[in-house]
Amino acid sequence: xxxxxxxxxxxxxxxxxxxxxxxxxxxxxxxxxxxxxxxxxxxxxxxxxxxxxxxxxxxxxxxxxxxxxxxxxxxxxxxxxxxxxxxxxxxxxxxxxxxxxxxxxxxxxxxxxxxxxxxxxxxxxxxxxxxxxxxxxxxxxxxxxxxxxxxxxxxxxxxxxxxxxxxxxxxxxxxxxxxxxxxxxxxxxxxxxxxxxxxxxxxxxxxxxxxxxxxxxxxxxxxxxxxxxxxxxxxxxxxxxxxxxxxxxxxxxxxxxxxxxxxxxxxxxxxxxx
Amino acid sequence: xxxxxxxxxxxxxxxxxxxxxxxxxxxxxxxxxxxxxxxxxxxxxxxxxxxxxxxxxxxxxxxxxxxxxxxxxxxxxxxxxxxxxxxxxxxxxxxxxxxxxxxxxxxxxxxxxxxxxxxxxxxxxxxxxxxxxxxxxxxxxxxxxxxxxxxxxxxxxxxxxxxxxxxxxxxxxxxxxxxxxxxxxxxxxxxxxxxxxxxxxxxxxxxxxxxxxxxxxxxxxxxxxxxxxxxxxxxxxxxxxxxxxxxxxxxxxxxxxxxxxxxxxxxxxxxxxxxxxxxxxxxxxxxxxxxxxxxxxxxxxxxxxxxxxxxxxxxxxxxxxxxxxxxxxxxxxxxxxxxxxxxxxxxxxxxxxxxxxxxxxxxxxxxxxxxxxxxxxxxxxxxxxxxxxxxxxxxxxxxxxxxxxxxxxxxxxxxxxxxxxxxxxxxxxxxxxx
Numbered sequence: 188x189x190x191x192x193x194x195x196x197x198x199x200x201x202x203x204x205x206x207x208x209x210x211x212x213x214x215x216x217x218x219x220x221x222x223x224x225x226x227x228x229x230x231x232x233x234x235x236x237x238x239x240x241x242x243x244x245x246x247x248x249x250x251x252x253x254x255x256x257x258x259x260x261x262x263x264x265x266x267x268x269x270x271x272x273x274x275x276x277x278x279x280x281x282x283x284x285x286x287x288x289x290x291x292x293x294x295x296x297x298x299x300x301x302x303x304x305x306x307x308x309x310x311x312x313x314x315x316x317x318x319x320x321x322x323x324x325x326x327x328x329x330x331x332x333x334x335x336x337x338x339x340x341x342x343x344x345x346x347x348x349x350x351x352x353x354x355x356x357x358x359x360x361x362x363x364x365x366x367x368x369x370x371x372x373x374x375x376x377x378x379x380x381x382x383x384x385x386x387x388x389x390x391x392x393x394x395x396x397x398x399x400x401x402x403x404x405x406x407x408x409x410x411x412x413x414x415x416x417x418x419x420x421x422x423x424x425x426x427x428x429x430x431x432x433x434x435x436x437x438x439x440x441x442x443x444x445x446x447x448x449x450x451x452x453x454x455x456x457x458x459x460x461x
Numbered sequence: 462x463x464x465x466x467x468x469x470x471x472x473x474x475x476x477x478x479x480x481x482x483x484x485x486x487x488x489x490x491x492x493x494x495x496x497x498x499x500x501x502x503x504x505x506x507x508x509x510x511x512x513x514x515x516x517x518x519x520x521x522x523x524x525x526x527x528x529x530x531x532x533x534x535x536x537x538x539x540x541x542x543x544x545x546x547x548x549x550x551x552x553x554x555x556x557x558x559x560x561x562x563x564x565x566x567x568x569x570x571x572x573x574x575x576x577x578x579x580x581x582x583x584x585x586x587x588x589x590x591x592x593x594x595x596x597x598x599x600x601x602x603x604x605x606x607x608x609x610x611x612x613x614x615x616x617x618x619x620x621x622x623x624x625x626x627x628x629x630x631x632x633x634x635x636x637x638x639x640x641x642x643x644x645x646x647x648x649x650x651x652x653x654x655x656x657x658x659x660x661x662x663x664x665x666x667x668x669x670x671x672x673x674x675x676x677x678x679x680x681x682x683x684x685x686x687x688x689x690x691x692x693x694x695x696x697x698x699x700x701x702x703x704x705x706x707x708x709x710x711x712x713x714x715x716x717x718x719x720x721x722x723x724x725x726x727x728x729x730x731x732x733x734x735x736x737x738x739x740x741x742x743x744x745x746x747x748x749x750x751x752x753x754x755x756x757x758x759x760x761x762x763x764x765x766x767x768x769x770x771x772x773x774x775x776x777x778x779x780x781x782x783x784x785x786x787x788x789x790x791x792x793x794x795x796x797x798x799x800x801x802x803x804x805x806x807x808x809x810x811x812x813x814x815x816x817x818x819x820x821x822x823x824x825x826x827x828x829x830x831x832x833x834x835x836x837x838x839x840x841x842x843x844x845x846x847x848x849x850x851x852x853x854x855x856x857x858x859x860x861x862x863x864x865x866x867x868x869x870x871x872x873x874x875x876x877x878x879x880x881x882x883x884x885x886x887x888x889x890x891x892x893x894x895x
Binding site for chain 1: 491492493494495496497498510511512532533534535536537538542543545546547549550551552726729730745748749752754755
């Protein structure tokens with residue numbers, strides 16, 4: 188595959204743009220490697236040695252950080268798995284089956300895209316309280332499984348797969364389940380990857396629902412836990428620690444991005460749906 | 462192998478049988494998490510910072526009360542979304558840190574227990590509290606929390622720059638005694654140093670302008686909230702305060718384009734004479750001033766806001782331990798009372814954070830007076846005033862007034878109009894309250 192070469196002015200423009208984008212990240216990283224007292228005196232010292240990993244040590248040795256990491260991992264993976272399963276099944280159903288009120292039900296699901304989380308958070312909180320689900324993994328995972336975008340996305344993807352494949356498989360004696368599992372689902376892997384990555388990132392970064400559902404320290408996710416670790420006016424007296432927290436929390440996200448870079452770029456370019 | 466498994470099973474079952482007979486109380490607080498440094502600390506006198514001192518005080522309570530188990534929840538500041546959620550779910554903690562200005566909202570909704578009985582059980586009388594602290598936790602004649610401090614805004618001063626501007630008398634900064642004198646001194650400072658006189662960090666901080674307004678309205682004995690449904694802001698008293706700050710901004714004597722971080726960095730970098738911010742920064746600035754490499758080295762002091770009109774006054778807030786309403790047994794009540802007594806006992810150590818004490822006796826203690834700058838600001842424990850206890854939604858009100866004041870001070874809106882708009886918007890909000 189050949190790639191077009193950038194002209195020199197374009198290359199310079201891209202490099203300047205990249206530098207502008209990367210500068211805050213480097214600034215954050217440098218600040219995280221400096222002592223809080225030194226930064227309190229002058230934050231420009233971030234550009235010169237000595238550097239220290241004390242802020243990271245303080246995070247890692249914080250008694251509950253490993254627990255918060257585990258909680259975030261369980262919640263993010265749980266939501267990702269749940270969304271992929273439910274949205275794939277729903278997408279397959281909407282794309283391939285005729286059943287009463289199919290269009291109306293599909294429209295009803297898609298309308299969910301227009302309802303902001305804030306609008307339903309109070310009744311949802313009450314419902315979860317009645318069910319005793321707060322401060323539990325199901326309490327943190329279940330709301331994320333309501334994914335109208337995922338249903339829409341997978342439905343469109345299944346619709347784009349030629350029906351000839353279904354007919355050929357059915358003629359060969361495959362059941363509907365076999366058709367779904369062995370023929371169609373493997374063809375949706377790019378879409379699954381895209382939806383999975385975005386769901387994982389959303390679940391990992393979620394703050395509002397975990398903040399009010401997980402109210403005991405041992406059930407916090409990493410975002411809520413790290414926020415609770417901050418002292419007042421952390422931006423002045425604990426700047427290095429604050430920046431180390433930001434870096435620490437973003438490392439798993441960075442890892443996901445590096446691993447699934449191809450899928451994310453394709454999704455952003457709108458090429459995941461054929 | 463089988464034997465080993467059986468032994469493990471027996472051990473596990475034995476573990477299941479061990480019961481914890483201690484009385485459990487759930488304590489919820491903000492101020493950050495510092496378990497890595499202070500997780501095992503019980504020497505309160507050696508602890509530093511809000512988080513370190515409070516963590517150590519709580520650790521010590523557990524060490525001294527082995528029959529009480531404290532389940533600690535550290536919440537993200539200020540923790541009210543979580544508290545509201547816990548109350549809605551019927552599972553509130555037993556003790557919670559709360560700003561005194563927020564108590565009205567929860568007490569008014571019947572969500573907090575009055576603690577008069579618990580304080581009596583702990584041997585604490587409201588008369589032992591400072592005026593500011595007592596007022597902060599008293600709503601409708603009842604006490605709704607144990608105050609632990611009084612916090613308020615102060616003038617943090619770079620004495621080297623003030624000396625350069627000829628605004629020092631010996632070791633004491635010369636602060637103005639009237640609005641005209643303030644403007645005169647600010648111009649003199651600017652002419653001598655080329656730097657702004659007053660840093661405030663006003664961007665995205667409605668509390669700055671509102672704190673200034675409330676402080677100087679209280680100084681003029683103005684009635685800000687005549688009742689729970691109305692605010693009075695379109696007044697000559699308020700107009701002259703806002704005009705003063707507008708003039709300071711117009712002449713660039715007080716920059717408008719700084720948030721708190723920028724103002725803080727400017728102050729410690731020697732780029733401004735005075736930083737108006739809270740009691741909580743005293744310890745941090747004092748430490749910076751002791752560093753020979755700092756531009757604030759040996760050049761820091763702190764004083765209450767100058768008396769520009771009427772009497773000495775300060776708009777203040779404070780922190781308190783409150784008890785959300787919930788059914789509790791006698792053992793839990795007794796444990797809570799012991800916890801409150803313990804917190805009161807260590808209130809001096811809490812004042813090492815920079816906050817003023819909640820108890821009068823501490824103000825007279827030699828060790829309190831020996832803390833840096835405390836004798837200079839101790840008067841605020843008496844002159845400090847909160848809004849009346851019947852005023853609900855104080856934080857939301859602050860946001861509304863702050864928006865209008867920002868528009869007025871920056872010249873985007875005439876001062877009279879901004880104050881009228883602020884009054885109307887707050888009255889609309891209060892009118893919607895049940």
